[in-house]
Amino acid sequence: MDFLTQSLAEAFTMLVSLDPELYFIVWVSLRVSLMSTLIASAMGIPLGFLIAIRHFRGKRGVITLLNTLLALPTVVIGLFVYALLSRQGALGHLGLLYTPAAIVVGQVILILPWVAGFTVSAVSRIDERYRRTAMTLGAGPLQTAIAILREARFGILGSVIAAFGRVISEIGIAMMLGGNIKGFTRTMTTAMALEHNKGEFVLAVALGIVLLAVSLAMNILLQVIQGWYGEDR
Amino acid sequence: MMLYELAEIQMRFGSFTALDIDSLTLHENTACALLGPNGSGKTTLLHILAMLKRPTSGLFRFMGEAVVWREKRLLPLRRKVVLVDQHPIMFSTTVLNNVAYGLKIRGEARSAQKRIVMECLDRVGMSGFAARPAHRLSGGETQRVAIARALACSPRVLLLDEPTAGVDIENQVVVEKIINDLCSEKNMSILFSTHNPLQAERLSRRKVFLSAGRLAAPDxxxxxxxxxxxxxxxxxxxxxxxxxxxxxxxxxxxxxxxxxxxxxxxxxxxxxxxxxxxxxxxxxxxxxxxxxxxxxxxxxxxxxxxxxxxxxxxxxxxxxxxxxxxxxxxxxxxxxxxxxxxxxxxxxxxxxxxxxxxxx
Amino acid sequence: MMRYFFKFFLVIFSLVTATPMNTASAESRIITMSTTTSTEASGLLDYLLPEFYADTGITVRAIAKGTGAALRDGMDGNVDIVFVHDEEREKKFVEDGFGTKRYYVMYNDFVIVGPKNDPAKIHDAVDSAEAMRKIAKARTPFISRGDDSGTHAREKQLWVATGLPLNRHGEPIDGRGWYFAIGQGMGPALVMAGEKDGYLLSDRGTYLHYKYGRAQGYDPEVIYEGDDMLKNPYGVIPVNPERFSHVNNDLAETFARWLVSERGQEVIGSYQLHGHPLFFPDARKGQ
Known part of the structure; x- marks a missing residue:
């Protein structure tokens, strides 16, 4: 018990004293995760939208595939992308392995099915009348799409936030593709794993507190957004 | 001028024929009522007239022009027709933005937008609601704003699907009055569906009856x-x-x-x-x-x-x-x-x- | 409200995207090194690399893994240099043409850690092989790293030296109930040995860290130490540029030569963990 309280106390001291190592790790984590989320959203939202509104053969199959990919473990993605980005792999010449960009590639693959899948369900939930209304008021295909996405914005935003929460707290991809290089690819989760390996707890606990704070902030944001959503309906 | 000319128009969903119209002609600048029991194909016909749904087969002419059911060719035609749904849905933004939607789409200047929106809201007696969130209006208010939203597009044809269904009694009177006023409008034809023969009598000069997807005698x-x-x-x-x-x-x-x-x-x-x-x-x-x-x-x-x-x-x-x-x-x-x-x-x-x- | 919210997001996103991801520009002098968890977890790298940077202006990005994975990174050309401790495999690595040359850099040693009361009575064993035999005989818990690391390789060598019957994984055949292969790093293995009142082979650095470096302390003691078989030499090998044209061989060679130079050896020798030296300079003349 003494041990835990002492670690906590030291962790808080570290947080308050704005320890540069700690905050650099937080910065790397946030930057990589935001980047992954941004790219996955830029790809996943249009993809999910198209799947939701188009009628095509095998649509159910595609949705089932997306839902299956949701459960893909991070280490599987890590392994797959490692094989791709390793110098011996197909994209080895890019020299991306053990860089933040490699983590972003893996994390984008991790959350693309999330963003796309949740966009599909968010857009599918949108009343058919929105499409009809936009069209009858003179909207072209793109304008109609924008009108529908606008109505689904809360659901989509929720999925983006959930995706961000997923990448910031994952470790498999960051460890395997980033390599936990100090001051370069060391993220909150990989740093915590290393500290555990070292038998150190102070930095790990401090990072844990930051991670919890980020998760809490994301959840509050999600609640607020869903609150608007509920009210707005 | 002939507004709509339909010949041998059929709408089939699988083996089910929702609409089967041998011949129907509608003239410009008249108010026309579309009558028939629920499920008789009124809404389907309105969707076809609004060029939102493509009929399975048949010849469809709009303002003397045979309609080609391709999105690019449809858009300019569709911009002359506006359909107001039976239960209109509002974009989750202000009343003002809702009514301005058609104008924004058409690239109208901002100053003109505001003026037209206020004019249209005035005509349905909703100008006091401009800043309100549109998706929280009552059924009757929604119907009135939906009509204003349609009018803002200054359509040649206004299609109304059961305009007074789901509207409280007071608003029913208001909506009927709005429609009645619009009927005297130049350069706009009104076609509305209803299952109330008296309403059809009050508001329209011509009545079209549908039964099981076919044109029918009324009674x-x-x-x-x-x-x-x-x-x-x-x-x-x-x-x-x-x-x-x-x-x-x-x-x-x-x-x-x-x-x-x-x-x-x-x-x-x-x-x-x-x-x-x-x-x-x-x-x-x-x-x-x-x-x-x-x-x-x-x-x-x-x-x-x-x-x-x-x-x-x-x-x-x-x-x-x-x-x-x-x-x-x-x-x-x-x-x-x-x-x-x-x-x-x-x-x-x-x-x-x-x-x-x-x-x- | 929504409008401000979206603007806020836009600002964050532009901020994130504006900062370059991979800071390595053309003229920056950076090499990537795969190494063992022990060099990083012991804190040596945090002491050594800044000194190297001060002398040469070269940044070393270290990826800490098990020896097997670290060598594998070299074999795949994913790093410029490897810094590990498994002499046999390192030599093969050079022989197979993956590395240019193996430099002896330093050694640290392994110790057999166990409960204070030494239930298997290994303290007075004549050599490390006898100590291991005694553990097996007493069937006291033994925690094996089981992760293909250098430490794990050493465990296996010790088991072979005992002459006990082993299975194809190099584990004692009658290991059920006392031999635990956990597949984790040194730290977790030490913690588990403490929990299970068992013995384990540990590098001295990690042990010292657990013993003296933490507020909560660590009960197990070094029970047996000092045998030659417990010495753990570290080698550094630049990855062969003939094999992988993209590797930064010049800077890797610079780092290797710095490590074995008088200056580098002095830095290594001066590193202490909680008042105890950890690594012993081992550079050979003329290498």
Whole structure:
């Protein structure tokens, strides 16, 4: 018990004293995760939208595939992308392995099915009348799409936030593709794993507190957004 | 100018035929009511007229132009027509933004947008609501804003799907008044669906009846099995009246529009049995506001009532002139478009006696 | 409200995207090194690399893994240099043409850690092989790293030296109930040995860290130490540029030569963990 309280106390001291190592790790984590989320959203939202509104053969199959990919473990993605980005792999010449960009590639693959899948369900939930209304008021295909996405914005935003929460707290991809290089690819989760390996707890606990704070902030944001959503309906 | 010309328009969903219209023409600058029970295809027809749904087959002309159902070609045509849904849905933003939507889409200048929006809201009496969140209005308010939103697009055709369904009584009156005002509008045609014949009467000059996806006579009371008419020997009389362009199969039904039956007192005009008139006995007469509903029993060859009851609706003045009372024997004439053949579900549509022609 | 919210997001996103991801520009002098968890977890790298940077202006990005994975990174050309401790495999690595040359840099040693009361009575064993035999005989818990690391390789060598019957994984055949292969790093293995009152082979650095470096302390003691078989030499090998043209061989060679230079050896020798030296300079003349 003494041990835990002492670690906590030291962790808080570290947080308050704005320890540069700690905050650099937080910065790397946030930057990589935001980047992954941004790219996955830029790809996943249009993809999910198209799947939701188009009628095509095998649509159910595609949705089932997306839902299956949701459960893909991070280490599987890590392994797959490692094989791709390793110098011996197909994209080895890019020299991306053990860089933040490699983590972003893996994390984008991790959350693309999330963003796309949740966009599909968010857009599918949108009343058919929105499409009809936009069209009858003179909207072209793109304008109609924008009108529908606008109505689904809360659901989509929720999925983006959930995706961000997923990448910031994952470790498999960051460890395997980033390599936990100090001051370069060391993220909150990989740093915590290393500290555990070292038998150190102070930095790990401090990072844990930051991670919890980020998760809490994301959840509050999600609640607020869903609150608007509920009210707005 | 012809607004819409439809020929052989069919809308099928799998094996189910939702709409099957032989021929329908709608003129410009008139208010037209679309009547029929639920599920009769009113909404489907409105969606086709709004060019939101492509009919499975048939020829569709809009403002003299044969419509090509390709998105690029449709867009400019669709911008002349606006449909207001039965339960209109509002974009989750302010009333002002909702009404401005069509203008934004059309790239209207911001200053003009604001002016037009306020004008349109004014016309539906909702100008005080501009800044309100549109998706939290009541049913009646929503309907009014939806009409304003449609008007902002200054359409040539305004289609309204059951404009007063789901609207409280006070707002029903307001919505009817708005529609009535719009009918006097130049350069805009109004077509609305309703299941309320009185509303149709109040607001429209023309009525189109739909039943099971087909154009039909309005009153289902005047619906007879052709086989029954044949047995009573009445089918022959009716055929002689020259109302049918197609052969009516034994298994089909004939509907007769009650408003298109003319009643003549016996001995008035032509004496005795006129070949183009049908003898009948007056059973009952009911006043319905300024109109009178007359229930008749059609006479067979022997001159007695044969049990086939027919309802006619005519203006009170018109009936008063004939001096008829229940028990009288009268003679009936049908307007040329009074009868409609309703083919039974199983019977196939027979070929047209004379081909329907339309301009190419 | 929504509008401000979206603007806020836009600002964050542009901020994130504006900062370059991979800071390595053309003229920056950076090499990537795969190494063992022990060099990183012991804190040596945090002491050594800044000194190297101060002398040469070269940044070394270290990826800490098990020896097997670290060598594998070299074999795949994913790093410029490897710094590990498994002499046999390192030599093969050079022989197979993956590395240019193996430099002896330093050694540290393994110790057999166990409960204070030494239930298997290994303290007075004549050599490390006898100590292991005694553990097996007493069937006291033994925690094996089981992760293909250098430490794990050493465990296996010790088991072979005992002459006990082993299975094809190099584990004692009658290991059920006392031999636990956990597949984790040194730290977790030490913690587990403490929990299970068992013995384990540990590098001295990690042990010292657990013993003296933490507020909560660590009960197990070094029970047996000092045998030659417990020495753990570290080698550094630049990855062969003939094999992988993209590797930064010049800077890797610079780092290797710095490590074995007088200056580098002095830095290594001066590193202490909680008042105890950890690594012993081992550079050979003329290498």
């Amino acid at each position: 289902t009371a005047n619906r007879f099995l052709v086989k029954a008419l044949k047995e009573k020997g009445i089918m022959e009389l009716m055929t002689n009246m020259g109302n049918f362009s197609r052969i009516a199969p034994v298994g089909s039904f004939i509907s007769i529009d009650p408003e298109k039956i003319r009643i003549y007192a016996k001995g008035h005009g032509n004496q005795g049995c006129h070949t183009s008139r049908l003898p009948a006995k007056v059973l009952q007469m009911n006043a319905d506001t300024d109109r009178i509903r007359v229930v008749l029993d059609v006479c067979d060859g022997t001159g007695d009532g044969c049990g086939i009851q027919l309802t006619a609706i005519a203006g009170a003045e018109e009936i008063r002139h004939t001096h008829i009372i229940p028990g009288d024997t009268v003679q009936l004439a049908f307007d040329t478009d009074a009868t409609v053949i309703n083919y039974g579900k199983d019977s196939r549509k027979p070929p047209v006696k004379e081909p329907i022609s339309y301009e190419k």
